[in-house]
Amino acid sequence: MATSYTEMPAAPATPGFGARLQQLLPKLVLSPTVLITLFFVYGFIVWTTYLSFTKSRGYPVHELVGWLQYSRVWAQPRWHVAIHNLAVFGALYVTICLFLGLLLAILLDQRIRQEGTVRAIFLYPMAISFIVTGTAWKWMLNPGLGLEKLVRDWGWTDFTFDWIVNEDMAIYTVVIAGVWQASGFVMAMFLAGLRGIDQDIIKAASIDGATMPRIYWRIILPQLRPVFLSSLVILAHLAIKSYDLVVALTGGGPGYATDLPSTFMYAHTFTRNQLGMGAASAVMMLLTVAAIMVPFLYSEVRGPRTATE
Amino acid sequence: MAQHRDTPHLAQRKGFPWSRVVIYGLLGFFGLIYLLPLIVMILTSLKPLPEIYAGSMIALPQHWTVEPWIDAWERSCVGLNCNGIKGYFWNSTKMTVLAVVISTGIGLLNGYVLTKWKFKGANLLFGLILFGCFIPFQIVLIPMAHLLGKMGIASSTTGLVFVHVVYGLCFTTLYARNYYMAFPDELVRAAMIDGARFFSIFWRILLPNSAPIIIVTVIWQFTNIWNDFLFGASFSTGESAPMTVALNNLVNSSTGERPYNVHMAAAMIAALPTLLVYIFGGRYFVRGLMAGSVKG
Numbered sequence: 002m003a004t005s006y007t008e009m010p011a012a013p014a015t016p017g018f019g020a021r022l023q024q025l026l027p028k029l030v031l032s033p034t035v036l037i038t039l040f041f042v043y044g045f046i047v048w049t050t051y052l053s054f055t056k057s058r059g060y061p062v063h064e065l066v067g068w069l070q071y072s073r074v075w076a077q078p079r080w081h082v083a084i085h086n087l088a089v090f091g092a093l094y095v096t097i098c099l100f101l102g103l104l105l106a107i108l109l110d111q112r113i114r115q116e117g118t119v120r121a122i123f124l125y126p127m128a129i130s131f132i133v134t135g136t137a138w139k140w141m142l143n144p145g146l147g148l149e150k151l152v153r154d155w156g157w158t159d160f161t162f163d164w165i166v167n168e169d170m171a172i173y174t175v176v177i178a179g180v181w182q183a184s185g186f187v188m189a190m191f192l193a194g195l196r197g198i199d200q201d202i203i204k205a206a207s208i209d210g211a212t213m214p215r216i217y218w219r220i221i222l223p224q225l226r227p228v229f230l231s232s233l234v235i236l237a238h239l240a241i242k243s244y245d246l247v248v249a250l251t252g253g254g255p256g257y258a259t260d261l262p263s264t265f266m267y268a269h270t271f272t273r274n275q276l277g278m279g280a281a282s283a284v285m286m287l288l289t290v291a292a293i294m295v296p297f298l299y300s301e302v303r304g305p306r307t308a309t310e
Numbered sequence: 311m312a313q314h315r316d317t318p319h320l321a322q323r324k325g326f327p328w329s330r331v332v333i334y335g336l337l338g339f340f341g342l343i344y345l346l347p348l349i350v351m352i353l354t355s356l357k358p359l360p361e362i363y364a365g366s367m368i369a370l371p372q373h374w375t376v377e378p379w380i381d382a383w384e385r386s387c388v389g390l391n392c393n394g395i396k397g398y399f400w401n402s403t404k405m406t407v408l409a410v411v412i413s414t415g416i417g418l419l420n421g422y423v424l425t426k427w428k429f430k431g432a433n434l435l436f437g438l439i440l441f442g443c444f445i446p447f448q449i450v451l452i453p454m455a456h457l458l459g460k461m462g463i464a465s466s467t468t469g470l471v472f473v474h475v476v477y478g479l480c481f482t483t484l485y486a487r488n489y490y491m492a493f494p495d496e497l498v499r500a501a502m503i504d505g506a507r508f509f510s511i512f513w514r515i516l517l518p519n520s521a522p523i524i525i526v527t528v529i530w531q532f533t534n535i536w537n538d539f540l541f542g543a544s545f546s547t548g549e550s551a552p553m554t555v556a557l558n559n560l561v562n563s564s565t566g567e568r569p570y571n572v573h574m575a576a577a578m579i580a581a582l583p584t585l586l587v588y589i590f591g592g593r594y595f596v597r598g599l600m601a602g603s604v605k606g
Contacts (some may be wrong), residue, residue, distance in 0.1 A: 023507055027508060028423075030420070033416070034479050038442050042450070045453040048453040052452060061452075061456065108333050108337050113337065121592055122345055123341070127599065129581045130580060130581065130584070132557050132577075132580070133578075133581040136557065136561050138347060140574065146363070181347070189599060189600065245554070252562065267540075270451060280452055286446045287448075294441070298441060
């Protein structure tokens with residue numbers, strides 16, 4: 002870490018009670034948070050993991066059954082749908098958000114007028130609840146009243162856009178709404194990255210006769226690699242955690258065609274009285290997120306970047 | 311194109327600025343797409359119902375009406391309760407304000423300790439706390455439901471405040487720590503030589519200089535907690551539900567001819583607090599977003 006001092010000198014030379022208290026005070030102040038984290042994050046992780054190995058259904062029981070709950074989860078066609086959906090949704094959501102975010106950032110970085118306003122427009126979905134955006138998109142994607150009707154009224158009477166009620170296509174509506182919500186955030190990240198690039202290098206390359214597309218491809222984009230990585234990690238973990246959007250947009254339907262592991266977990270825990278299966282699916286979600294986040298956080302906390310903050 | 315430009319950009323050729331046209335065209339196109347849901351929501355919420363079923367979703371209302379907003383606020387039915395969403399709005403307000411204030415306060419103190427009173431293992435502790443920001447909350451739902459029941463605060467605003475404080479601490483700590491990291495140690499040391507103690511240093515020296523990070527943290531927490539759905543859906547029932555849960559119930563519970571205008575008005579009411587915060591504090595909101603992802 003950057004700051005070199007480790008412990009502050011205890012104020013007076015004779016360590017009376019007051020002085021010892023002063024010395025302990027910082028740790029005392031931090032301790033509630035540490036205890037809360039240990040208990041409510043790590044303790045609860047252990048607790049849920051334990052439950053996933055028990056026979057629990059409607060309420061927690063302590064009879065251990067090994068990997069039974071996991072095999073029951075994997076025996077469910079609904080879980081396979083959820084996993085498949087997560088793969089489709091995750092891949093598209095991350096890829097399109099990255100692409101669109103980068104494109105918007107590059108466009109915005111061309112010294113345009115009213116940049117602040119345009120940026121605000123791209124980013125406002127981030128400030129709104131997924132439940133609200135889900136409600137709005139559900140309405141717009143409703144075949145009878147929304148986009149389909151709009152285009153038909155314009156004269157293309159054959160136009161069909163019924164993805165939201167179509168089992169095979171409904172997951173793509175989740176992608177649309179998800180990208181709409183998060184791409185502005187990626188744009189903001191890339192824009193900050195672009196603004197941090199040394200303009201002299203670009204000027205020099207330009208004087209050397211490099212064309213702008215080439216400068217972007219060869220000089221600017223490679224320098225944005227850290228931003229790419231952070232955005233990728235954040236988006237991937239958001240994709241795994243996505244829950245509200247699906248609930249508001251499709252409710253997991255039609256049928257369970259747009260189920261994700263998160264909605265699977267919720268349904269089994271709170272409506273189907275399958276605590277053990279709910280816990281098992283939650284553990285698998287956590288492991289997936291941890292596989293992405295732990296290496297990233299480790300490098301962020303430990304990495305040289307932090308040291309120069 | 312009279313703008314002064316000292317570094318080359320995509321549009322650098324002389325003559326008619328075709329590339330500028332393309333840039334503005336694309337930005338305008340995407341801008342419209344991004345605005346569309348908001349525009350549709352607002353327009354729909356200001357139309358009488360027959361107009362919605364007859365007309366186009368982007369048509370301006372022929373008869374402007376605020377009736378749907380009043381209906382949503384006072385009379386709409388969430389489940390079997392037809393008193394509108396005002397009670398749930400109030401639940402969310404109470405919950406959010408309390409949880410934001412508490413979690414921000416604790417986070418500032420944590421950040422202060424983690425940067426100005428470093429002890430051995432502080433970084434490890436910070437890493438442990440930080441991980442809590444990123445867990446999928448599904449992993450804590452079952453134990454938390456159990457515990458809230460045991461504590462007698464299940465299905466109450468108090469319970470939700472508690473949950474939001476617990477899982478908000480990692481973010482508030484992260485922000486404060488990263489901000490105080492850049493705060494000059496010399497000032498702290500000088501105050502210490504002058505005999506100032508732990509709390510007075512925080513109170514007199516750090517806090518007066520913390521306005522930016524307090525705003526960032528408050529906005530971030532406010533947005534997250536107001537918009538939360540998972541905790542609200544898991545740990546509240548009926549009357550104690552926050553706004554997002556009530557909105558979802560409202561939209562899904564109506565039978566017969568759906569009052570879409572009322573739904574959209576309710577959605578707008580649910581969105582307004584965070585939208586207003588965004589409009590007036592957008593700069594800080596973006597800073598929070600970035601700090602939460604790349605750690606400044």
